[in-house]
Structures are given as C-alpha cells and as structure tokens.
Amino acid sequence: xxxxxxxxxxxxxxxxxxxxxxxxxxxxxxxxxxxxxxxxxxxxxxxxxxxxxxxxxxxxxxxxxxxxxxxxxxxxxxxxxxxxxxxxxxxxxxxxxxxxxxxxxxxxxxxxxxxxxxxxxxxxxxxxxxxxxxxxxxxxxxxxxxxxxxxxxxxxxxxxxxxxxxxxxxxxxxxxxxxxxxxxxxxxxxxxxxxxxxxxxxxxxxxxxxxxxxxxxxxxxxxxxxxxxxxxxxxxxxxxxxxxxxxxxxxxxxxxxxxxxxxxxxxxxxxx
Amino acid sequence: xxxxxxxxxxxxxxxxxxxxxxxxxxxxxxxxxxxxxxxxxxxxxxxxxxxxxxxxxxxxxxxxxxxxxxxxxxxxxxxxxxxxxxxxxxxxxxxxxxxxxxxxxxxxxxxxxxxxxxxxxxxxxxxxxxxxxxxxxxxxxxxxxxxxxxxxxxxxxxxxxxxxxxxxxxxxxxxxxxxxxxxxxxxxxxxxxxxxxxxxxxxxxxxxxxxxxxxxxxxxxxxxxxxxxxxxxxxxxxxxxxxxxxxxxxxxxxxxxxxxxxxxxxxxxxxx
Numbered sequence: 001x002x003x004x005x006x007x008x009x010x011x012x013x014x015x016x017x018x019x020x021x022x023x024x025x026x027x028x029x030x031x032x033x034x035x036x037x038x039x040x041x042x043x044x045x046x047x048x049x050x051x052x053x054x055x056x057x058x059x060x061x062x063x064x065x066x067x068x069x070x071x072x073x074x075x076x077x078x079x080x081x082x083x084x085x086x087x088x089x090x091x092x093x094x095x096x097x098x099x100x101x102x103x104x105x106x107x108x109x110x111x112x113x114x115x116x117x118x119x120x121x122x123x124x125x126x127x128x129x130x131x132x133x134x135x136x137x138x139x140x141x142x143x144x145x146x147x148x149x150x151x152x153x154x155x156x157x158x159x160x161x162x163x164x165x166x167x168x169x170x171x172x173x174x175x176x177x178x179x180x181x182x183x184x185x186x187x188x189x190x191x192x193x194x195x196x197x198x199x200x201x202x203x204x205x206x207x208x209x210x211x212x213x214x215x216x217x218x219x220x221x222x223x224x225x226x227x228x229x230x231x232x233x234x235x236x237x238x239x240x241x242x243x244x245x246x247x248x249x250x251x252x253x254x255x256x257x258x259x260x261x262x263x264x265x266x267x268x269x270x271x272x
Numbered sequence: 273x274x275x276x277x278x279x280x281x282x283x284x285x286x287x288x289x290x291x292x293x294x295x296x297x298x299x300x301x302x303x304x305x306x307x308x309x310x311x312x313x314x315x316x317x318x319x320x321x322x323x324x325x326x327x328x329x330x331x332x333x334x335x336x337x338x339x340x341x342x343x344x345x346x347x348x349x350x351x352x353x354x355x356x357x358x359x360x361x362x363x364x365x366x367x368x369x370x371x372x373x374x375x376x377x378x379x380x381x382x383x384x385x386x387x388x389x390x391x392x393x394x395x396x397x398x399x400x401x402x403x404x405x406x407x408x409x410x411x412x413x414x415x416x417x418x419x420x421x422x423x424x425x426x427x428x429x430x431x432x433x434x435x436x437x438x439x440x441x442x443x444x445x446x447x448x449x450x451x452x453x454x455x456x457x458x459x460x461x462x463x464x465x466x467x468x469x470x471x472x473x474x475x476x477x478x479x480x481x482x483x484x485x486x487x488x489x490x491x492x493x494x495x496x497x498x499x500x501x502x503x504x505x506x507x508x509x510x511x512x513x514x515x516x517x518x519x520x521x522x523x524x525x526x527x528x529x530x531x532x533x534x535x536x537x538x539x540x541x542x543x544x
Contacts, residue, residue, distance in 0.1 A: 043521075139527060144517040167521055208538060242534065243541075245416040249315075249439055251530065255411060258527045259534045262514065266480055269515075 002058070002072040004065065007082040010089040015080060017102035018059045020092045021160065035105055038160045039168060041097030042067050047168030049075060053103035059087060060099030068099070105158065108176040111149060111184065115191035118146035119216050120264050123178065123185070123195070125232050126153035126223040127253060133157055134165025135254030136221075141169035143261040144269075148175040151182065151232070153223070182235035185218075189237075193218045197236035198260055199228055200250060204239035207263050211240070217264045224253045274330070274344040276337065279354040282361040287352060289374035290331045292364045293432065307377055310432045311440060313369030314339050319440030321347060325375035331359060332371030340371070377430065380448040383421060383456065387463035390418035391488050392536050395450065395457070395467070397504050398425035398495040399525060405429055406437025407526035408493075413441035415533040416541075420447040423454065423504070425495070454507035457490075461509075465490045469508035470532055471500055472522060476511035479535050483512070489536045496525045 007015065017036055036056070039048035042064055049055060049071045058065065058072075058079040065072075065079050072079060088094045115121065122145055127133050133155055140148060148157070155162065157170040178184040188195055196210060197220040211217055220236050222228030227250075233239055242251065242259050250256065279287065289308055308328070311320035314336055321327060321343045330337065330344075330351040337344075337351050344351060360366045387393065394417055399405050405427055412420060420429070427434065429442040450456040460467055468482060469492040483489055492508050494500030499522075505511055514523065514531050522528065 135524070135527070138521075139523065142516050142520045142523050144515075169520070208542075243416075243538070244414050248414045248441070249410075251411065251414050252407070255407070255527055255530045258523065259530055262531045262534070266515070270480075 002075050002077060002079045004079050004081055007059075007080045007086065010086045012080075014057075014078065015059060015090050017057055018090050018100055022092045037103040037105060037158050037171070038163065039101045039103070039171070040095065040099070040160070040164055042099060044163060044168035044171075045099055045101045046071055047171045048101050048103055051103075051171035052106045053171060054106065056102045056104060058099065058101045059090070061087065064097075064099035109147075109174050111176045111178060111187045112191065114147045114149070114174055114176055115188050115193060119268055120145050120261070121147050121149055121188070121193065121218045122257060122261070123149040123151060123188075123218050123220045124154050124222075125151040125181075125220065125228055126226065127221070128153055128155050128223065130155050130159050130161040131165045132224070132252070132254045134162035134170065136257045137162070137166035137170040137173050137175075139254060139258040139261055140173050141166075143258065144265045145173070145261050148173060149218070150175060150177045182232050185235050188218045192216050194238070195220055195236040196238055196240045197228055197233045198222070198241065198256060199233055199239050200241050200244065201233065201239050204241040207240045207242055207260060210238055211264050211267045214267065217267070219257070219260050219264060221253060221257055221260070224250065274347050274349060274351045276351050276353055279331075279352045279358065282358045284352075286329075286350065287331060287362050289329055290362050290372055294364045309375040309377060309430050309443070310435065311373045311375070311443070312367065312371070312432070312436050314371060316435060316440035316443075317371055317373045318343055319443045320373050320375055323375075323443040324378045325443060326378065328374045328376060330371065330373045331362070333359065336369075336371035381419075381446050383448045383450060383459045384463065386419045386421070386446055386448055387460050387465060391540055392417050392533070393419050393421055393460070393465065393490045394529060394533070395421045395423060395460075395490050395492045396426050396494075397423040397453075397492065397500055398498065399493070400425055400427050400495065402427050402431050402433040403437045404496070404524070404526045406434035406442065408529045409434070409438040409442040409445050409447075411526060411530040411533055412445050413438075415530065416537045417445070417533050420445060421460075421490075422447060422449045454504050457507050460490045464488050466510070467492055467508040468510055468512045469500055469505045470494070470513065470528060471505055471511050472513050472516070473505065473511050476513040479512045479514055479532060482510055483536050483539045486539065489539070491529070491532050491536060493525060493529055493532070496522065
C-alpha cells in the first residue's frame, strides 16, 4: 500500500524525481536527462499506475492523491503530499493538474513480438515534434491501433509533453524502434504485414481502395513538412494517399494518422 | 497596384490596424474589438488576398513583402515596410512570420444559399476553443467539406489565432451561423441534407454504415468535453459515432471532425 508522506520543505531530497522539470537537462530524451517517465494529472497518473512502467513515487496536493486512493491500494511507493505552492517551487512552474508520478522505463518489446501479436501498426519516420507524437499515440489508442514503431528522427514518446498530449496513451500503446532503417521493416513483412506508405506522390493509391481486404497493415507516416524519405517509401509495399482537395496543404501528421488508422481498423473490423 | 511605404517610426498612425495585437480588447470577438481580419505569414496573407475579405493594408519586412509581389500587383492598398524590430514594437510581440495583412469583414452567406450549393457541411455547437476551430477549418478545406455552420457557443473563426491555426483556410471555407438554434437546422433539411450528430451515445450508428449512400450530409459536432447537447442530437436526423477502442477518451474534436469529413466525402466521391 502507498505510504502517504507529508512534505513541508521544498528542498526535501526525497522529491528529486520531480525537481526543476522544465530544465532542459532533465529531459529524458536529452543527454544527461534522467530518463524517468513522468505523468501529470489524475487521468494520466491512473494510466501510469496501470502500465508496465515501475512507479517510483507520487507528488500531489491532498485532494488529488485522495482521488487516486483506489488505484494506490496495491502500490508500494511513497506519495508525497504538499501544498500547490510547494509543488510549484519543486517542479519549477505552477502545475494546475495537482499531481505527478514518476516511473522507471521498461524494456521495449522486440519488434518481431509486437508484429506477431498485432494486426495494425503505425510506423513513424522523422516525427520529432513531441505534441504530434503524443497526439498520434492518443489517436492510435482511440482507433484501435495495436502498436507504434519508431524509425529515425522521432522524438521520445516518454518525454513529459508527449505523455501529457497523448493523455497517457503512450503508457498503454506498446512501441519499439525499427533498426536498421528501413531494412528492419522486413520483420513486419515476415509477420504477414503489408506496409502502406502515406504520401501525396502521384503514383499513390487512394487509402480506402489500397487497404480494402489487405489484412494486417503497417502504416508508414512521415513528418508534416518533408514527409517520408524516398528510401522509406521504396521500402514499403505500396504508396497510399488520403484524397485531398486541390490547393490545400497536407493535413497535420497526427490528423492524417487518425484518418488512416480509422480506415485501416474499419477495413479489419467492418462491423465494430 | 500596392503602394510600398517605408516606415521608420513605430508610432506612425497609419499602422493602427496592427497595433498591440495581443491586447485583449483588440480581439475582434470581444466587446470593443475592432473586428478586423488579420493574416500572419506569407501563405496566410496569400489566402487573404485571394479571399472575399477586402484587404486594408500590409505590414512586413522587405523580404516578405517581396515574396508577395505577384499577388500584390492587382491590389490597391498600402504595404508598410519596416524592420523586424519596429514591427515587434508595433504589434507588441516578436512575429517570426515577418508579414501581416488586415482586412475588413465581409457579409456571411445566408445558410440557405450555402446549403443550396453544398453537399457536405460541418455544423458546430459549443466549439469555443480557437485552435480547435481553426483546425476544423483546415481539415474541412483539406477533405473537401463545402462549408461550416456555427451554432451557439462557438468562437469567432476570424479571430487571429483561428486564422493562423487554420493556415488561412477560414478565409476560404465559407461559414455562417444557424439561428435560432437548433430549429434553424430545418434549412438544411429543406435543402436535402441528412443531419448526422456525432455522439458516443449508445443508440448511435457506426459512421460508415450511417452515411453510406445517404447523399448530402451535414455533420453536427460538439465540443470535446461535454459534446453535443441533447437538444442538438434530438434536432438531428441520426446519431452516429466513430467506432472507438474501449476505455479510451474521445478524440480531439478537430481530429474526430477530420475522420468524419473523410468518411462523408468518401461516401460522396468514392473514386476521388
């Protein structure tokens, strides 16, 4: 069971996991970052508690820790309770969600294992924006995508901002990395996947026609500006596009991902 | 042809349209706001120049005004050229897009006229967030939605932040208001529309099944948290849902809109 510990001193050394979160060198994805997983707010902390990541500690105001009482019954970690003012002093900014939890990272699944148990996967190349990455995980969770594979140029899904924007779904949707790139995509093909590369290229086929009746699909998505590299498109089985009105910029990458996830999961489960 | 005018004094009265843009009472959607349309950046200014909104003036650094030379040939307004520093002083913050244009508002189309010339419309209730509203317009433009109708609780699509997030597509996608609410929706039905209300309600039908072969569709969308009011759902012809994985919060409203726009425009033009 959780040990509730009252904190009155913002300098208390037991709060090290939560100190100066906005300082760049605390970013887990930067050299020198501690690599901790940090969840903010009741909903996201709940998802962290239900995730495979080993929770280390919580820090929150009384009311928020109480809101988590049921989920904390089976957890043997300290829950530091303090005022909103002391929390702000520790964290380095005012946190209106009122509760934080820290966890260690956990090993990523092997891509082959993830592929073996999945029917629809997203594969990302060059998605360096933490918010877009978080949104992609949120959309993947909502639309029934089984996992995410990260190619080169992607940021860290467990960075605090991605965790928050994903509403904690980066903690639920399994992810791994593809190496070497793009040859590692072979693992998907070996597991019966067709790899569809989302690109506005002239020879791309309409998404709906392309994925109808195909079976297991991996959707290859690039970043919003440059899109996928030629190398990635060539390594895929087929280029597909979301039909777009003439004269319009492409959709935001997370929005395009949502549309593609919807189409593929509808093709897999027409009746759900 | 545009008159290029060099500006050296940040207090120059001719720059009134662009002064202190971040001050709340300059917001067009607030009482006392001047109601001007403001476009930021070359791409959005281009869209403003091609829109029905009567352009009043431009303010930019030399390089950005030059980038717009072709589009400015047929426009008879002043283009004030100055340094990035003076621009920042006038506007009230540093503007890294380097060019602004102001325009007057234009009358909105009558809902009946918009309905008569459209096949797919979005109808929004309670979308008060400027970024979500802007994203919805961007998605509408990209996916071929013909127009947007605003019910109660929506913010102003022409507010600066919505214009920017929409990438200027609020200036291209026609919009109007529905009054009274929700009885004004009758205009859509009179023009052959079926009104589909997006809601996770238990009796809602899967979007794909619901819109297949239906013809003209108006998609009724509510805000992310509370969703549509019962009143709005009742006024629609059918409740529809995007099939969602269990235990996941709903999608962001602009993302849900994109998925729904995609489904409806695919139903209307399966081959595009």
